[in-house]
Amino acid sequence: MSDCSSCHGCAPAAVLPFPGAALKTVAVIGPPNSGKTTLFNRLTGLRQKVANFPGVTVEQHTGVADLPDGRSIRLIDLPGVYSLQPRSEDEQVAHDVLTGQRTDTPKPEGVLLVLDSTNLARHLMLAAPILALGLPTLVILNMADDLRSRGGKLNLSALSAELGAPVALVSARQGEGIGQIQDFLAGVMPKPAPKELPVLQDVPKCRAWAGHVSGQAAYRAPIPPKWTRRLDSIFLHPIAGPAVFAVVVIAVFQTIFALGDPSKDAVDRLVQLCGNWVGHVLHNPALRSLLVDGVITGVGSVIAFLPQILCLFLFIGILEDSGYLARAALIADRTMARVGLQGKSFIPLLSAYACAVPAIMSTRTIENKRDRTATILIAPFMTCSARLPVYSLIIAAFIPNRPIVGFFLSTRTVAMIGLYLLGFVMAVATAKALKSSVLKSGRTPFLLEMPSYRWPTVQSLGLRLLDRSKVFLQRAGTVILLVTVLLWVAANVPTHNGQPPQIAESLAGTVGRTIEPIIKPLGFDWKVGIGLITSLAARETIVATLGTIYGMDPEKQKIGLEAALRQDLTPGGAVALLVFFAFAMQCISTIAVVRRETGGWKWPAFQFAYMSAVAYAGAFIAAQLIR
Amino acid sequence: MRSLDKHFGYAHTEFEMQLSGNSGVLEALPPALEPRPARSASLVDLRRGDAAILERIDLPGEDARRLMELGFLPGARVTAGLTAPGGDPCVFQVDGSEIALRRETASRLKVRVDGSRKKQ
Numbered sequence: 001m002s003d004c005s006s007c008h009g010c011a012p013a014a015v016l017p018f019p020g021a022a023l024k025t026v027a028v029i030g031p032p033n034s035g036k037t038t039l040f041n042r043l044t045g046l047r048q049k050v051a052n053f054p055g056v057t058v059e060q061h062t063g064v065a066d067l068p069d070g071r072s073i074r075l076i077d078l079p080g081v082y083s084l085q086p087r088s089e090d091e092q093v094a095h096d097v098l099t100g101q102r103t104d105t106p107k108p109e110g111v112l113l114v115l116d117s118t119n120l121a122r123h124l125m126l127a128a129p130i131l132a133l134g135l136p137t138l139v140i141l142n143m144a145d146d147l148r149s150r151g152g153k154l155n156l157s158a159l160s161a162e163l164g165a166p167v168a169l170v171s172a173r174q175g176e177g178i179g180q181i182q183d184f185l186a187g188v189m190p191k192p193a194p195k196e197l198p199v200l201q202d203v204p205k206c207r208a209w210a211g212h213v214s215g216q217a218a219y220r221a222p223i224p225p226k227w228t229r230r231l232d233s234i235f236l237h238p239i240a241g242p243a244v245f246a247v248v249v250i251a252v253f254q255t256i257f258a259l260g261d262p263s264k265d266a267v268d269r270l271v272q273l274c275g276n277w278v279g280h281v282l283h284n285p286a287l288r289s290l291l292v293d294g295v296i297t298g299v300g301s302v303i304a305f306l307p308q309i310l311c312l313f314l315f316i317g318i319l320e321d322s323g324y325l326a327r328a329a330l331i332a333d334r335t336m337a338r339v340g341l342q343g344k345s346f347i348p349l350l351s352a353y354a355c356a357v358p359a360i361m362s363t364r365t366i367e368n369k370r371d372r373t374a375t376i377l378i379a380p381f382m383t384c385s386a387r388l389p390v391y392s393l394i395i396a397a398f399i400p401n402r403p404i405v406g407f408f409l410s411t412r413t414v415a416m417i418g419l420y421l422l423g424f425v426m427a428v429a430t431a432k433a434l435k436s437s438v439l440k441s442g443r444t445p446f447l448l449e450m451p452s453y454r455w456p457t458v459q460s461l462g463l464r465l466l467d468r469s470k471v472f473l474q475r476a477g478t479v480i481l482l483v484t485v486l487l488w489v490a491a492n493v494p495t496h497n498g499q500p501p502q503i504a505e506s507l508a509g510t511v512g513r514t515i516e517p518i519i520k521p522l523g524f525d526w527k528v529g530i531g532l533i534t535s536l537a538a539r540e541t542i543v544a545t546l547g548t549i550y551g552m553d554p555e556k557q558k559i560g561l562e563a564a565l566r567q568d569l570t571p572g573g574a575v576a577l578l579v580f581f582a583f584a585m586q587c588i589s590t591i592a593v594v595r596r597e598t599g600g601w602k603w604p605a606f607q608f609a610y611m612s613a614v615a616y617a618g619a620f621i622a623a624q625l626i627r
Numbered sequence: 628m629r630s631l632d633k634h635f636g637y638a639h640t641e642f643e644m645q646l647s648g649n650s651g652v653l654e655a656l657p658p659a660l661e662p663r664p665a666r667s668a669s670l671v672d673l674r675r676g677d678a679a680i681l682e683r684i685d686l687p688g689e690d691a692r693r694l695m696e697l698g699f700l701p702g703a704r705v706t707a708g709l710t711a712p713g714g715d716p717c718v719f720q721v722d723g724s725e726i727a728l729r730r731e732t733a734s735r736l737k738v739r740v741d742g743s744r745k746k747q
Contacts, residue, residue: 073741080697087689119723122698204702207722221723236718241715330711330718330727337729343716367693445690445732447697450718450725 025074025106025160026065029094029130030114031123032080033451037061037115040077040174041463043181050464056574058093059364060105065185068484073185082204083203084129088367098133108481110136112181117141118152118222118452119168124210128200129162136191137165138184145171146452152222157192159217163193173457228323228452235327245331248324252315252350286309286492289500293548294488299481306473310465312354317464320347321456329448339428340435341444342366345375349427352382356590357469360597367447370439374431376594376605380585381427383420390581391419393543397562398574422582426614483537487530487545487620503527503549520615522580523573523623536585542581576623584615668740670719670733673707679738681705681721686735698722699736 004408030036040048044063061077078097082185086092086373093102100107113130115123120141131137139159147169149152160167166189170177170323183189200206234240257420275292282288319325327348333343344366359379383391395415402411492500503509504526511533519529527549531542550564559567569577585591585608596603673679681703684691698721699705708718708725716727728736 014721087692122722122724125696203692207695209696224720232709232718236711238712242712326727330716331731333711333727334713343727370671445686445694445735446716446727447693447732448716448727449697450727580698615715 010059026110026112027076027078027098027108028112028114029098029126030080030140030142031076031082031116031126033449034080034114034116034123035172036080036114037077038457038460039112039140039142039170039181040075040225041460043176044075045459046463046466057523058089059361062366065182067182067186069186075112076105081126083088083126083206088622097378098130098135108135110185112138112140112184113174114140114142116143116224117147117154118150119144120219121211121214121221122207123503124205124213125206128197128206128209131163131197132199133163134571138165138181138189139165139167140177140181140271141167141169142172144169144175144176146225147222150222150225151221154214154217154219156217156529158348159213159219160192162195162213162216164192164197166191169339170604173454173563177268180548225452231453232327232450235324239383241327241331245328248319248328249350252353264273267304268300271296271304272301281349286500289483289492294484295481295483297547298543299484303473304389306469308388310353310469311554312351313358313465313468314461316347316351316354317461319457321454321460323451323453326450327449330450333446333448339431340375340440342368343448344446344574348375348379352379355386356386357593360590363522363597370435373598373603374434374439376597377425377434377603378431380587380590380607380611381423381430381583383423383582384539384587385585387581389540390535391416391578393546393561394565394574394578397565398569398571419578419582422579422619426583430610483541484544484548487534487548491548508549521623522576523570524577525568527568528573528577530579532586535581537586537588539581539586570627572623572626575626576619579622580615580619582615584610585611585617610620657717667680667737670707670728670738671717671730672704673738673740675707675709677740678704678706682737682739684736686732692710694732694736697726698724699726705736705738 001536024304028036028040038277040061040063043065047066048061048063058079063072063075063077065075066072073449074095078094081088081094084091084095084098086095092160096102098108098111111130111133112285113127115126127139141147141154149411154171156167166184168177168180168184170181172178180189187497196207200209235244261337275296278291278296281287282291316325319328327344328350329346331343332346336342336345345464347365348359348363351362356379357383360376361373363372363379366375395412399412399415403413404410422604487508490511491503491506493507494501496505500506501509504513508530509526512529515529515533527546528542530549531545534545535542547561550561575589591604593609595601598604667681667682667720670681671681681699681701683701684699686694700722703721706720708720711718711727714730716729717733718725718727719733
């Protein structure tokens with residue numbers, strides 16, 4: 001903080017060197033739960049992108065805010081922090097960006113400091129270190145609508161004079177006061193006389209200063225949120241609370257099952273139409289085969305998941321934005337504590353049922369590094385939606401659909417639930433083993449702030465879904481496309497007199513037969529072997545692979561994929577395949593994201609080896625038990 | 628006014644607590660209360676709706692700092708709120724926010740009961 005105090009003398013000179021000049025790069029900073037992200041979304045809309053700050057695991061959100069006069073400004077959304085003391089990685093990044101110590105990020109020329117106006121006294125604690133930086137700063141008091149409706153008020157000009165910085169009362173959710181922020185960004189907002197601020201190192205002194213400032217601004221704190229109290233008396237009720245929690249979790253699962261199917265069928269049909277059209281237009285047989293059998297079928301089988309994944313992210317987004325997720329974490333904490341984890345791990349683990357990649361990214365909310373690593377390591381055991389097509393195919397092929405309890409429960413549903421449980425049990429066992437050995441935590445306290453309940457906004461949910469579908473489609477468009485093309489090539493060389501070879505004679509067939517001795521004890525033949533190799537890229541690829549392999553065999557093509565599988569796999573082999581997919585870490589994206597989030601190859605390598613070993617052992621046992 | 632439940636199930640609560648009757652959000656500590664490590668109440672002794680003045684945080688510097696940034700400052704008034712099923716963790720109202728703490732953490736936050744009951 002030494003260079004912050006030295007900035008003091010130059011603070012007056014640093015206030016906009018050219019009056020009227022717009023700022024080029026502006027940082028957005030604020031404590032967690034200040035509505036910083038909502039404001040960032042409001043200002044930048046669709047013009048934003050997410051990356052990682054190089055070298056650290058902190059996410060970097062940048063966006064472009066368009067001003068009414070046509071100019072545009074680059075906004076950097078910094079992580080939510082309570083102070084600028086560089087202790088955690090988040091605080092380090094925020095500190096380094098604001099002081100211009102990061103070479104990858106230009107030093108911001110201004111700061112938007114977002115504070116929750118309904119909790120002003122405490123949030124003002126961050127104002128002291130930020131204003132001491134000497135950058136032109138707009139202090140944004142967010143959630144003005146809440147403040148007003150709950151009877152709080154303050155004198156804005158007094159606060160502005162006390163801080164020596166312009167102040168704007170804003171509701172990012174409702175778009176109120178955005179014009180003032182644009183004025184500040186355009187450099188046309190009047191500024192109060194700069195004020196010398198005390199340099200405050202310890203928290204109690206900082207809080208006393210914040211209390212003094214809010215007192216000078218005649219701040220009247222709003223009454224406690226009535227609806228939050230009422231809802232909490234239901235959601236945290238000893239009986240109703242867990243019941244609501246169970247309903248929410250079941251609803252999330254129901255989303256995966258029920259909403260996914262019809263939308264998947266629709267996308268499937270679209271893919272088929274596309275394939276037919278290309279088949280008519282293209283006459284070169286090799287090129288047609290590559291496009292239809294390789295690219296469209298392969299990528300289509302992955303895109304078919306998009307509606308399902310989006311449904312799930314919509315659900316999680318609503319839970320998070322409404323504030324319920326913090327209550328869910330509270331309810332789950334005791335159970336999670338039994339396996340050595342904590343309530344905050346619950347959110348990522350629930351998300352992992354959609355996809356491990358965003359789940360692992362969302363472990364950022366866990367401050368305790370060991371808890372975070374343990375959560376990352378067990379997340380891929382949760383049944384992600386990429387396993388569903390594999391499960392669906394094999395269950396449909398091998399398990400007859402018979403009702404068990406009337407309409408609700410059938411044999412296939414039970415099989416599916418059993419597979420979900422299998423992954424969950426292995427995750428719990430792994431967590432327990434890790435947390436009692438290599439990742440044993442010290443006694444870092446578990447802290448969870450309970451935000452007030454709020455209606456989620458369509459804009460923020462929409463942006464979240466857009467962001468997720470971008471990530472997902474990028475994956476389908478790159479990794480999986482590459483794998484399907486490679487597979488197609490491997491299945492079509494070497495050619496015999498210009499004709500593609502029999503699949504067993506092809507390069508893919510050779511590779512499959514080479515690994516056959518290793519997978520034979522699991523009841524798999526070389527065709528499944530090819531599927532296992534291609535599914536290293538992404539689990540669902542095995543469906544497309546088997547489709548491609550059997551699609552090339554005219555005899556098998558006639559009977560369809562399910563019947564073809566029944567000819568090649570014994571029931572024991574089918575169960576072994578299910579178990580293998582429940583445990584194995586076949587997902588390049590997950591490996592990449594674990595490397596990114598843990599900052600090295602150590603953990604992803606360990607995780608891959610461990611999960612592969614468990615998968616092989618589990619499949620072996622299943623194949624030996626069921627013959 | 629209500630007294631603390633001294634049979635709360637925690638060994639370190641086995642003593643009579645003097646109700647001070649003081650209130651106010653940020654108070655200076657009476658020096659007489661300072662060194663009584665083994666004989667003071669903590670946040671886990673508060674029942675729902677009970678308020679108390681935080682005296683000190685018996686945690687390492689970094690952990691104490693995190694708590695202080697969330698409002699758990701010596702002299703702050705803390706009110707016990709709802710709990711998760713099973714009573715752990717518990718939500719505390721402090722400095723305008725609601726923060727959930729596990730029992731093991733709450734037991735390190737030593738308090739002086741101020742007696743006045745905050746309306747729920």
